[in-house]
Amino acid sequence: MKRTYRIMAMAASCLFVAGAHPVQAEQPNVVFIFADDMSYETIGAAGMLDIDTPNLDRLVENGASFTHAYNMGAWGGAVCAASRSMLNCGRFVWNAQAGVKTGVKEKSMWAQRMQAAGYQTYMTGKWHVPGAEAEDLFQTAKNVRGGMPSDFRSKGSADGTKPKGYGYGRPIDEEHYKKGWKPWDTTNGGFWEGGTHWSEVVANDSVEFLETAAKDDKPFFMYLAFNASHDPRQSPKEYIDRYPLDRIKLPENFLPQYPYADKVCGLGLRDEKLMPYPRTEYAVKVNRQEYFAIITHMDDQIGRIFEALEKTGKADNTYVVFTADHGLACGHHGFSGKQNMYDHSVRVPFLVVGPDVKPGVKIDAPIYLQDVMATSLEVAGAPLEGVDFKSLLPLLRGETTGHYPEIYGAYMNRQRMITKGDWKFISYPTANVERLFNLKKDPNELDDLAGNPEYAAKLKQMREALKKLSMELDDPLMKPSKGAAKMKKSK
Template identity: 25%
Template sequence: MKKPNLLVVFADQWSNTARGLHNPQIATPNMDRFAEEAFSTDQAVSGCPLCSPYRSELLTGRRAVHTGVIGNCMTGYDMCLSPDELCISQVLKESGYRTGYIGKWHLDSPELNSGSQPLSGAEGWDAYTPPGKKRHAFEYWHAYNAWNDHLHMHYWEESCEKIFTDLWSPVHETDKALEFMESRKKEPFALFLSWNPPHPPFEKIPEKYYDLYRDLEPDYSPNVEGDCFDNQTGEPGFKSREELDEAIRCYYAAVTGLDEQFGRIITWLKEKKLYDQTIVLLTADHGEHLGAHGYVGKHTWYEESINVPFLLRYPEKIPVGRNDISIETVDIFPTLLGLMDIAIPPSVEGRCLADWLICGKRPENEAVYSSAYISRDIFLEAYREKGLDPKRSGWRCIRTPEYKYVIEKGYLPEYIPRYLLFNRKADPYEINPLISHSPWEHTLMAQMHRRLIKHLEETGDFIKLE
């Protein structure tokens, strides 16, 4: 039997609830239709909700604290995915797949970190990643490192000469994805398509999508309060509800634009009779607050930041339907290989959920928390982007279907840690956490604390609390 193709499509800064299925103000007919034909879960999370750390976890199946990509690959901060890391693309190529990567990479160190006038013309956080080990066996390459002018983008392929386009980046990248699959449709292919929108700047969208939302009055969730909204990652926030309203209109417009591009891909697969022979995963690197808890952006433990779409279709093996299995980023690599009957490398730290998806068989030691949820402890983390040992800053989190427990160390050496416990069922908008300066003051908090600390000790990521 022919090997299944693999298509992984992931957007940047796209929250799970930003779909028509969850929010009637957003038009996503193609994604909603796909959800009816696929497996989906509302319990998928970004293990480290920031662009570069997520990508390192997705491609290696290893936690960010071990890949070393604990923050964004940015100017003034020498960080990149090591050429020696073993990525899923290398495993797939060795298994006979033609591999491709299109769109935002954001795993290379910006070229301005090593010289003021790179031959590629790369600016800001951008970089030309030349052929070789740093591409991790992606044969076809039409990508850039980090650049946000969605309406006037550039890419690199085999040379350092920029390839320019005035198409909205998801349209251009979808064109390239269709070209790639067309040229390789007679042999098994594995393509990763990384769309940058709805990442800011939100207003960089085609007029035809914005027109659909021009007069929209956004419906806010109960956890959107106040008139000033900060950003955790240093990007500009919003100083009024009017600014936030406009950002939401643009954000929804971008998601609708992505929906149209995804529809083009599904239509092509059906026309070429490849739809049932292709494992299709639609997901995102992290979410976006859009005003929730007084924030815009990502990089917090709140659901708006960590909870991402996860729609997976492979009718040969996976039954259709929604479920509440919890999936974290490091699980994606082994689960995909499990579905493809490819051996999982020992370097992978995530767990293969293929048997669970295929026949409902839980992985070994999987905990059953209630009749409604079959899940396990999910661990999340975030680090200060530069300067400090990651074990001494940021926050760490354990998430179950019922509860979420957070140790917040903060980003300053003198910051006194806080401990937060959320009841996810009773308080779904995470408005009223139990907050303490000692986890031992509350029995359940103490239990969650022990489980989180045990995980941190096992992974060498223990937070010092002096």
């Protein structure tokens, strides 16, 4: 294992990228590893949480960490569907649904562009891009999964031993936990459906492909999409046992209930029903225990993929990116899910090992996670026409320190956000509420300055900046009649 990461570290200092530097004739391979529901804080090396992610930590040590990578938003409760649509068609959020339709028709989706550039394209795991089938886009797509694993939580079991709603609103207390849903119980289905945990299936498939790719001279593009760490957050019991509750800390911005939750996302939203209302310290700790455990289990599977990559002999010509489709609250601000505009839910880890990437570099410039598509296309020498997102190569090369001057966020017609410099402005149109935070002084987003007369000018400035950016991005709220219809349809 140590040998694997010594080689990975060497790769981080000697790989190349197409562009300003001398270019090697052989195209680099691209390995894209994608998690689900994983907040930026959940990498051990980031130093924010007591969580075990040794393999991802080595990516941090051997490459670049983008500390402020964002998802742009969603038109419905399944935030991952919007995130993955943007990722694969390359269009910003309000044009992504049409972008997928056009992309499939014009063969301009991410995998199709990579294939046209001469790559073998391979996909395994979660897809969830409405309007497109992975099997039609990748040359090989194996064990393609839906949006989330199904289990007994909502429908219950046929024999009545697991009633309807089993696994939701849990745990109420220790006695309820003892008698209720367990993440290691394979009879609950979910990640255990089929007999092998789905994270292990992704690793098995990846290792199998790499063994074949080692014998082929063509460059490869691998799209490896874990369903972890989405609920049902299931993993083998030994991973749960690694996180006794006295190891789990309550988030500093814990709330029993968010004051505007009913209007900005809805108390009945599926994600929010996972934990009981009001949130309790015990319930949050148990849910975070299971969250950390499935991430650590996934990290072990990622380690297997890294070992297989090293064995191909092609690690010194491979560009590796790890990120997630959005973050997750899991107890922050009284939320359980990701349908909010706070950093724990809109920011993700974004790690890069590869060409000309210096080890241990941290890049604070705000980016969108979907910039990985444009980056890989530039690496491959493929055209970027029709792609809204931007290549990260100038940042990775140190040629620039800026990328996007502002970051936009949206959730249906209920929430809007702009982050600009040290400031974040959140608007809740349906609740007639505004919030203003100074992220530098208040990274936990606890001190709302919107009602403070001292910041009236800043509030107005951020409100106007959001309006301008929203218009540039074709936000349907800027077109009330069409916007209302579109939002209603997406519910």
